[in-house]
Amino acid sequence: MTIIVTGGAGFIGSNFIFYMMEAHPEYKIICLDKLTYAGNLSTLKSVMFKPNFRFVKLDICDREGVYHLFEEEKPDMVVNFAAESHVDRSIEDPSIFLQTNIIGTSVLMDACRKYGIVRYHQVSTDEVYGDLPLDRPDLLFTEETPIRTSSPYSSSKASADLLAMAYHRTYGLPVSISRCSNNYGPYQFPEKLIPLMIANCLSNKPLPVYGKGLNVRDWLYVEDHCKAIDLVIHKGNVGEVYNIGGHNEMQNIEIVKLICKDLDKPESLITYVTDRKGHDMRYAIDPTKIHNELGWLPETKFADGIEKTIKWYLDNRSWWGEIISGEYQKYYEKMYSNR
Ligand code: NAD
Ligand code: TDX
DSSP: OEEEEETTTSHHHHHHHHHHHHHOTTSEEEEEEOOOTTOOGGGGTTTTTOTTEEEEEOOTTOHHHHHHHHHHHOOSEEEEOOSOOOHHHHHHOOHHHHIIIIIIHHHHHHHHHHHOOSEEEEEEEGGGGOOBOTTOTTOOBOTTSOOOOOSHHHHHHHHHHHHHHHHHHHHOOOEEEEEEOOEESTTOOTTSHHHHHHHHHHTTOOEEEETTSOOEEEOEEHHHHHHHHHHHHHHSOTTEEEEEOOSOEEEHHHHHHHHHHHTTOOGGGEEEEOOOTTOOOBOOBOOHHHHHHHOOOOOSOHHHHHHHHHHHHHHTHHHHHHHHHTTHHHHHHHHHTTO
16 A cells, blocks of 8 residues: 655644554555645654655645656555645735645645545545634534635635545545544644744743633644544545544633643743634534544543643754744744734
8 A cells, every 4th residue: 555645744744654654564655745834854754764655845736746756656545634734824825825725635636536546535624614602512513514714724725625525526536534623742833832832931932822812722632633544544435524523622721821830830921912813712523423433532631642742842842943943933023023
């Protein structure tokens, strides 16, 4: 079995590669990644020279390059993680989100049609369902919840999902889609809530909480997400959507306070800043379908997952230290100074 994993130099894609190379040592894994600001080749150093692994620097929008790779490798499956993934960046400038997340997805699926494939899997997000009110804890996103997006990011992801379903219906492409809640764990880029707060705490910098910090996210440890995708691509039905979530809703402010406590830093570092435009209030996934059909359940308790994550950032300062000392500085200044 040969699997192309796109976006494998990013957060979830790299964790998926590590997971798959352990779980299926007989598979060949090809990582296709453009190495944008969010992709980091050093993340893959432990697998880079394994005989059943290949890294290819390529943009998923590059049709000729993608077709050439398919011709060479004849993959059995494609798992598409490649995306522009940060909501705040999409609010600043949507264009690259439309290019990579929509056009890139169509190029990959065209290659799958042209060369034949047993499965194309689209890694999507709970953000395609919009948000839920804070005062209705009984409401959860199911696979039947209508698409109702808020940000350019979520709109681009929803567009890709619609295209994937259309390729299944029109061309019979064996497509599956998973929509996951917020992930956390090792190798997450420090622009996202949890690693940003850990990195700022460790540098005694202010902790910028948007609005009142009451927004709720449903946190899932990244390895549990990887296990779910492994199940969906092997045992899930084509033409189906599977929601993946941790049943672990928490307010942003609770998370930030917990990180302060764990790192023994004062809560006085917390600074309330101007809210994100169009900020979704609450996400909460109902994972009943994947549980009933494929037997998946999240295995990592939040208390254990966050402890492992904080320890990872403490033990791997050079990984994120390099990132925050480069281009990222300019981004941070632009997004957070005078906010
Ligand atoms: P990430 O930003 O950490 O990584 C994205 C990777 O894609 C990077 O390695 C980047 O170089 C690569 N990439 C970007 N544009 C590319 C292009 N045009 N061609 C090839 N490679 C390109 O993202 P992540 O957090 O690991 O998310 C991975 C996927 O999971 C995304 O599709 C995202 O929408 C989805 N998702 C993420 C979360 C989360 O909590 N992080 C939750 C649900 C779904
Ligand atoms: O500095 C911050 N302060 C803050 O209060 C940042 C970066 C975030 N926040 C808030 C905004 C959100 O309510 O924390 C929450 C989480 O923010 P992000 O880490 O940016 O994640 P989110 O916007 O929820 O989206 C994530 O989950 C779904 C991923 O980035 C997406 O790729 C995924 O689809």
